[in-house]
Amino acid sequence: MLDTKYNHLDVEKDKYENWKEKGYFKCGDTSKEPFTIILPPPNVTGKLHLGHAWDVSLQDIMARYKRMDGYDVLWLPGTDHAAIATESKVVKKLKSEGINKYDLGREKFLEACWDWTREYGGNIRKEWAHMGCSLDYSKERFTLDEYSVKAVNKVFIEMYKKGLIYKGKRIINWDPEAKTALSNEEVIYKDTKGAFYHIKYFIEGTNDYLDVATTRPETLFGDTAVAVNPKDDRYKDLIGKNVIVPIVDRVVPIIGDIHADIDKGTGVVKITPAHDPNDFEVGNRHNLERIVIMDETAHMNEETGKYNGLDRFECRDKLLKELEEKDLLIGIEEITHSVGYSERTDVMVEPYLSEQWFVKMEGLAKDLINMQQDKDNKVNFYPKRYEKTIIQKAEECYDWCISRQLWWGIRIPIWYKNDEIKASVESPGEGWVQDKDVLDTWFSSALWPFSTLGWAMEDKSLFERYYPTNFMSTGYDILFFWVYRMMFQGEQFTGKNPFKDCYMHGLIRAKDGRKMSKSLGNGVEPIEMVEKYGADALRFYLTTSSAPGLDLRFDEEKLSATWNFINKIWNASRFTLMNIEDIKEINLDNLSFSDKWILTKYNDTVKIVRKNMDKYEFQNVGTELYNFIWSDFCDFYIEASKFDIDNEGTKSTLLYVLTGILKMLHPFMPFVTEEIYQMLPVKSAESIMISNYPKYEKKLVFSDTLELMNSIRDFITKARISKKDNNIKKDCKYTFRCSTDQKIENLICDMLKLTKENIAYQEEIDTFESISVDYDNHIFNANLVFYFEVSSEDKAKEQESLLKQKEVLESQIARREKLLSNQGYVNNAPKELVEEERTKLDNEKKELELINLKLKD
RNA sequence: GGAUUCUUAGCUCAGUUGGUUAGAGCAUCUGCCUUACAAGCAGGAGGUCGUAGGUUCGAGUCCCACAGAGUCCACCA
Numbered sequence: 007m008l009d010t011k012y013n014h015l016d017v018e019k020d021k022y023e024n025w026k027e028k029g030y031f032k033c034g035d036t037s038k039e040p041f042t043i044i045l046p047p048p049n050v051t052g053k054l055h056l057g058h059a060w061d062v063s064l065q066d067i068m069a070r071y072k073r074m075d076g077y078d079v080l081w082l083p084g085t086d087h088a089a090i091a092t093e094s095k096v097v098k099k100l101k102s103e104g105i106n107k108y109d110l111g112r113e114k115f116l117e118a119c120w121d122w123t124r125e126y127g128g129n130i131r132k133e134w135a136h137m138g139c140s141l142d143y144s145k146e147r148f149t150l151d152e153y154s155v156k157a158v159n160k161v162f163i164e165m166y167k168k169g170l171i172y173k174g175k176r177i178i179n180w181d182p183e184a185k186t187a188l189s190n191e192e193v194i195y196k197d198t199k200g201a202f203y204h205i206k207y208f209i210e211g212t213n214d215y216l217d218v219a220t221t222r223p224e225t226l227f228g229d230t231a232v233a234v235n236p237k238d239d240r241y242k243d244l245i246g247k248n249v250i251v252p253i254v255d256r257v258v259p260i261i262g263d264i265h266a267d268i269d270k271g272t273g274v275v276k277i278t279p280a281h282d283p284n285d286f287e288v289g290n291r292h293n294l295e296r297i298v299i300m301d302e303t304a305h306m307n308e309e310t311g312k313y314n315g316l317d318r319f320e321c322r323d324k325l326l327k328e329l330e331e332k333d334l335l336i337g338i339e340e341i342t343h344s345v346g347y348s349e350r351t352d353v354m355v356e357p358y359l360s361e362q363w364f365v366k367m368e369g370l371a372k373d374l375i376n377m378q379q380d381k382d383n384k385v386n387f388y389p390k391r392y393e394k395t396i397i398q399k400a401e402e403c404y405d406w407c408i409s410r411q412l413w414w415g416i417r418i419p420i421w422y423k424n425d426e427i428k429a430s431v432e433s434p435g436e437g438w439v440q441d442k443d444v445l446d447t448w449f450s451s452a453l454w455p456f457s458t459l460g461w462a463m464e465d466k467s468l469f470e471r472y473y474p475t476n477f478m479s480t481g482y483d484i485l486f487f488w489v490y491r492m493m494f495q496g497e498q499f500t501g502k503n504p505f506k507d508c509y510m511h512g513l514i515r516a517k518d519g520r521k522m523s524k525s526l527g528n529g530v531e532p533i534e535m536v537e538k539y540g541a542d543a544l545r546f547y548l549t550t551s552s553a554p555g556l557d558l559r560f561d562e563e564k565l566s567a568t569w570n571f572i573n574k575i576w577n578a579s580r581f582t583l584m585n586i587e588d589i590k591e592i593n594l595d596n597l598s599f600s601d602k603w604i605l606t607k608y609n610d611t612v613k614i615v616r617k618n619m620d621k622y623e624f625q626n627v628g629t630e631l632y633n634f635i636w637s638d639f640c641d642f643y644i645e646a647s648k649f650d651i652d653n654e655g656t657k658s659t660l661l662y663v664l665t666g667i668l669k670m671l672h673p674f675m676p677f678v679t680e681e682i683y684q685m686l687p688v689k690s691a692e693s694i695m696i697s698n699y700p701k702y703e704k705k706l707v708f709s710d711t712l713e714l715m716n717s718i719r720d721f722i723t724k725a726r727i728s729k730k731d732n733n734i735k736k737d738c739k740y741t742f743r744c745s746t747d748q749k750i751e752n753l754i755c756d757m758l759k760l761t762k763e764n765i766a767y768q769e770e771i772d773t774f775e776s777i778s779v780d781y782d783n784h785i786f787n788a789n790l791v792f793y794f795e796v797s798s799e800d801k802a803k804e805q806e807s808l809l810k811q812k813e814v815l816e817s818q819i820a821r822r823e824k825l826l827s828n829q830g831y832v833n834n835a836p837k838e839l840v841e842e843e844r845t846k847l848d849n850e851k852k853e854l855e856l857i858n859l860k861l862k863d
Numbered sequence: 864g865g866a867u868u869c870u871u872a873g874c875u876c877a878g879u880u881g882g883u884u885a886g887a888g889c890a891u892c893u894g895c896c897u898u899a900c901a902a903g904c905a906g907g908a909g910g911u912c913g914u915a916g917g918u919u920c921g922a923g924u925c926c927c928a929c930a931g932a933g934u935c936c937a938c939c940a
Contacts, residue, residue: 010900195939202940220940233940266940275940282940344939391867398866398936482935512868517875551876553887556868557933561875566870567888570902581899618879625877629887644899651876726905759897818884830920839882846883 007687008583012576012719014540014569018677030073030695031140033080033472042475043069044455045141046488047149049088051095051126054133056522056548056560057481063545063674064141064479064511064624070673071619072476073140074699079473081140082458084147084592085130087123089191089415089447090184090350096122096414099190112413119414122781136533137312138398138541138676140695145468148457149450150416158450159419161499163429166420167214170366171408174418176282178407180358181348182304182318186411187362188348189446190404191486193355198345204336205329207232210248210257216241217336221343222281222328224322226251227310229258231277233288236262238273243651251276252334253325254311255381263288280359296359304356317646320354332428333508363409363443370494371400377497377799385493388509388622389555392485399490408446415444430705452491455504478505481513482555498599509622514548519559530560542675543568549674550628571632572678575671578640582660585651589687592662594706596655599750600646602708603715607638608663613702615670628674635667642719649756666700714785718750721781722757725790744788749842754788780856783849815854822847 025031033040043065048058061703069081096119097107107115134141147153165171178819179188203223206215216232229251234241243261259278266275277287280296289296299309306313306321313321316619329335346355363418375397378384387393409418418441421428428434450457455478460471474496478487489508496504516528523529535544552558597605611634618626643663650656672679672694683694691697740760744751778791822843827829832840 008899011902012900017914218940222940271940277940395867395935402936485935513934554878554879559875561889563889564875566902570888570900574900577900577903579899584899610901621879623879632887640899641904723906789909793934814884821884825921828920830919830930834920835882842883 007356008576008580008682010580012569012573012678014542014572014678015537016813017681018138018536018540018542021677021680022138025695026143027694028693030693031081031142032144033078033142034470035078037165038076038078039470039712041069041072041079041477042472043079043081043477043479044475045083045459046087046480046484047082047084047147047451047454048084048130049091050123050130051092052088052130054130054137054532056530056532056535058133059137060511060514060548060558061479061481062134062137062139063549065477066137066511066545066676067549067624067673068477068622069140069696071677071699073695074669074672074697075232076698079140080142080145080468082145082147083131083134083139083141083143084454084458085149086447086451087128087150087414089410089412089444090181090186092119092122093095093412093414094184094350097459107413111581113414133290133533136536136541137545145458149447149454150780153460154450154453154457155416155462155711156498157453157462158416158445159431160462160493162419162449163431164443164499165365166429170370170520171363172366173361173363175359176364176407177281177286177357177359178362179346179348179355180302180304180360181351181353182302182356183351183353184348184412185302187358187360187407187409188355189407189448191448192349192410193346194349195344195346197342200341200343200345201338201582202341204272204339205252205328206334206336206799207249207274209244209278210250216244216260216274217272218274218276219339220276221341222322224306224313224318224325225278225281225299226276226325227254227306227313228278228280228297229254229256229259229276230279230289230294230297231261231292233261233263233277234265234273235264235266235277238266238268240273252329252332252344261288261292284356286359293634298359299440300358302358345570348785362407362517363460365408366607367403367405370498371403373497374400374490374494377503383503384507385503386507388507389553392482392508392510392555395485395491396493398695399486400494406446408449409443410443410446411442412444415447417441417444418443418452421689448487448491452495453499455492455496456500461500473500473504474502475505477507477509479509479511482510485510507622510555510752512555515557515559517559517561522560524763530562535562535565539565539569540677542678543572545676546571546628546674549624551625553625554622569630571636572675574636574640575667576678576682578644579664580615581644582664583685583687585681586657586661586687587662589657592658592688593654593718594658594662596653597659598650598653598656599711599715599747600643600650600753601653601655601659602711604639604643604663605659605706606708606712607634608666609702609704609707612666612670612700616699616702619673624674631667639663639667645735645757646753649753661686666690668694669697669700710785711753714750717781717783717786718754718788721779721786722754724781725754725758725779739791741793742788742790750786751788754757754790777860778856780853782852783845808861812854812857815850817848819850819854823849
C-alpha cells in the first residue's frame with residue numbers, strides 16, 4: 007500500500023538503474039518503425055544547468071511517448087570536446103600548478119586534456135540519470151571518437167577538394183587570451199564606454215592638419231592611408247596629397263573611398279588594413295600595404311618602436327600621453343559604442359590579419375534556402391518563425407572561419423612540403439608537415455546527426471536505419487552555431503536535412519526576468535531542485551509552463567505546486583488501490599452513469615493529449631491532464647465512485663482510467679508513474695515504460711451520459727451554493743425530486759451529503775421557510791427544496807442574493823436574445839453553436855421565472 | 864537600420880484553423896480535520912486581455928498604427 011504522502015526521494019531511487027539494466031533504453035526492434043533523436047552534446051566537462059534539464063526533459067518526453075506508442079526509439083547520447091572551453095580550463099589548471107602549456111608541449115598537453123575529460127566526463131552521465139533520460143548508452147558518442155573524427159576528416163577533405171574550404175589571409179576576430187581565431191558567431195557585442203580620440207595628421211609640406219577620430223589610437227602604427235569621401239567638398243581637393251602619421255612619421259596618401267562617411271565623425275578615417283576588416287577592404291581597393299603591429303597576445307610588436315612589447319591598452323595610454331605632449335591630440339570625446347568580446351574568455355576581440363581556413367558559404371547557404379522551399383524535405387520548425395530566422399541567416403552568408411589555434415580538437419588534415427599542399431589524414435610521406443591548427447568545435451558538431459550514426463564508418467547500418475532523425479530540440483541561442491550548420495552539412499553530405507522537426511525552446515531566466523549567471527549569483531542548480539521536489543516535478547514544471555520558443559522564468563513556487571499535483575495523483579492512486587485490491591481483470595460491462603461519464607471524459611482527454619503531443623504543444627498537454635485528473639477524476643468521479651465502490655464496473659473504471667492517466671503522464675513524470683504502475687493489480691507490461699500509450703476508444707464514449715452528468719454536476723454545484731449562502735445547517739430538512747432515475751437521485755443526495763434524517767414531513771414544512779434549487783433541461787431535471795428556520799437577517803440575505811441572480815440572468819438573456827436575433831450570426835455560426843445558445847436562452851428564461859416567483863413571496 | 868517576441872487577475876503564466884460568461888498556479892477572503900490527499904475539500908472576490916483604429920454576424924485571437932519591455936542580425940573610423 008502506498009504511503010499517505012508522496013515521497014519523491016523514495017520513488018526515484020533505483021528505478022533508473024533498473025530500466026537501464028533491463029535494456030529498455032536500447033533501440034533495435036526492427037519490426038517497428040524507427041524514431042530517432044540525437045541529444046545535443048553538452049560540453050564533456052560541463053555541468054548540467056536548468057537549460058539542459060529543460061532540453062533533455064523535452065527529448066525524453068518524445069522518446070518515451072514514441073517508445074510507448076510502438077516505435078523503435080533511438081535516443082543517442084554524446085558529449086562535445088568543446089575545444090576552447092575545455093582547453094582554457096586545462097590551461098588554467100596547469101597554470102595553477104606553475105605549468106605553461108607551451109613548455110609542456112602539444113602531446114603532453116593533450117594527455118592532460120584527456121585526463122581532464124575522463125575525470126569530469128562521468129558527471130554529465132550521472133545528471134542524465136537524475137533526470138531520468140532514457141538514452142541508449144550503447145550508442146554513446148564523443149566528438150573526438152572514431153565516428154566523429156573519421157567523418158570530420160572525410161568532410162574536410164571532400165570540401166577542400168571541391169573548393170568549399172579554402173585558406174585565406176584575412177582580418178578575423180582574434181581572441182588574444184586563448185590566442186586563436188574565432189568565428190563571427192563567437193563574438194559577443196556589448197555596449198562599452200570608450201572615446202573618440204581626435205588626432206592631428208599633418209598634411210605633408212604644410213602646417214595644416216586633418217582631424218582624424220579613432221577609438222583605437224594604438225592602431226596608428228599600422229596606418230597606411232587616410233581616407234575621405236570623394237564627394238566630400240571639405241576634403242576632395244586633398245585626395246592625392248599625403249599626410250604624416252603622427253609619432254611614426256610615416257608619409258601616407260590621402261585617398262578617396264566611399265568607406266569614409268561624410269556624416270560620421272570628422273569625415274576623415276585612418277586606414278589600418280591589417281587591423282580592421284573595413285580598412286582591409288579599402289586596402290585591397292587601393293593596393294595599400296598591410297602592417298601588422300601586434301602579436302598574437304595583443305602586445306605591440308617591433309613595428310611600434312619603443313612601444314614594442316606593451317599590451318594594447320598600456321600602449322594606448324602611453325601613446326595618448328605622448329600625443330598630448332607633442333600637441334598632436336586635439337581632444338577626447340567620450341562615447342559608448344559596441345565592442346566585440348570573446349564568447350569564451352570574455353576578452354576584447356582584436357580584429358587581426360592572419361591566415362585561416364574558411365568554409366565558403368555562398369553555395370551551401372543557397373542550397374539550404376532551396377531545401378526549405380521543398381515541402382517534403384524541409385525542416386519543420388516549432389515555432390515556425392525560426393525558419394525565417396534561419397533563412398535570413400543564410401541570405402547574409404559570410405564565410406565561416408573554421409581554424410583555431412588550439413591543440414584540443416580535431417587537427418586539420420592538411421599537409422605541407424615546401425610549396426606543396428595535400429589534404430590527407432595520414433602523412434603523405436617524408437618531409438611533410440601537418441597544419442598545426444585544429445577545427446572549430448562546431449565543425450564536428452555540424453556533422454553530429456550523421457557522424458554519430460556511422461556515416462563515415464564501414465558499418466553504416468545505423469545510419470541507414472535511423473537517419474534522418476525525427477526530432478531535434480535545442481535552445482534558440484545556438485540556432486546559428488549549430489542548427490544552421492547541421493542543416494547545410496546534412497544537406498551537402500547526405501542529401502537530406504538531418505532532422506524533420508526542430509523544436510526550439512527559450513532560455514531559463516531568474517524570477518525577475520534576468521539571465522541566470524554566476525556573476526549575479528541567481529543561478530539555480532537543477533540537481534538541488536531534483537533533491538527538493540523530485541525530477542518528476544521538475545520535468546513536468548519545465549516542459550508545461552511555457553509556450554514553444556519563449557523564455558521561462560524559473561519560479562520555485564510553481565515547482566512546488568507541481569509537487570502538490572503529483573501528491574494529488576499519488577493519493578488518487580492510493581484511493582484507487584485501496585478499493586480494487588481484489589480485482590482480477592478489467593471488466594467494463596456493467597457501468598454506472600458516472601463510470602460512463604468519466605470514461606467519456608477520459609477518452610476526450612486521450613484524444614486531445616495525443617493531438618498536442620504530436621504538435622509538441624506540451625503546455626496544452628499539461629493543462630489538459632491537470633484539469634482532467636484534478637477536477638474530473640479526483641474532485642468529481644472519485645467522490646461519486648465512493649457511493650458505488652462495490653460495483654465491479656466502477657472498480658474496473660477506476661483502474662482503467664488510473665492506468666491511462668499514469669501512461670499519459672509517464673513521459674513527463676517517469677518515476678512516480680512507474681512506482682504506482684508496479685502496484686496495479688492488473689497490468690499488461692512489466693514496466694510502464696514499455697506499456698502501450700492510451701488510444702481513443704470509441705466504444706467507451708457515451709455522449710448522452712456526458713451531457714447528463716454535466717447537467718447533474720451543474721445542479722450539484724448550484725445546490726451547494728444555495729446551501730452555503732443561506733447558511734443551511736446539517737439538520738435542515740429537504741424534499742428532493744429528480745425525474746430521471748432513482749440512481750441519479752441517490753448520487754445527488756450522496757454528493758450533497760443529504761441524509762435520511764433530513765427528509766422533511768409535510769406538517770413540519772409548513773412552519774419552515776424554504777429555498778429551492780431547480781434544474782431543468784431536455785435530458786435532466788431536478789428540484790431540491792430546503793426547509794429551515796430562518797432569521798430576518800437570513801431572509802434579507804436571500805432576497806439580496808436573488809436580486810443579484812436576477813440581474814445577472816437578465817443581462818445574459820438580453821445578450822443572448824440580441825445574439826440570436828442577429829441574422830448574420832444565425833446564418834454563419836456553426837449550427838450546433840446556435841442550437842446551444844437557444845437551449846441556454848430557454849433555460850435562463852425558466853430560471854428567471856422561478857426567481858421572480860420567489861421574489862414575490 | 865532590418866527581423867522578431869512579449870504586454871491577459873496582486874504576482875508568474877496558459878489561452879494554436881476567430882465562436883458559451885477569458886483560464887490555471889501562488890497570494891487573498893469565507894466555511895470545513897468529510898475515513899485518498901489540510902501540501903487537502905467546498906465556495907467567494909479579483910480582468911473594459913498595453914492604447915487607438917480596421918476586417919467580421921462575432922476579435923484576447925486576424926490586419927494597421929502607436930507606446931513600453933526584451934532578443935537576434937547588421938553597422939559601430
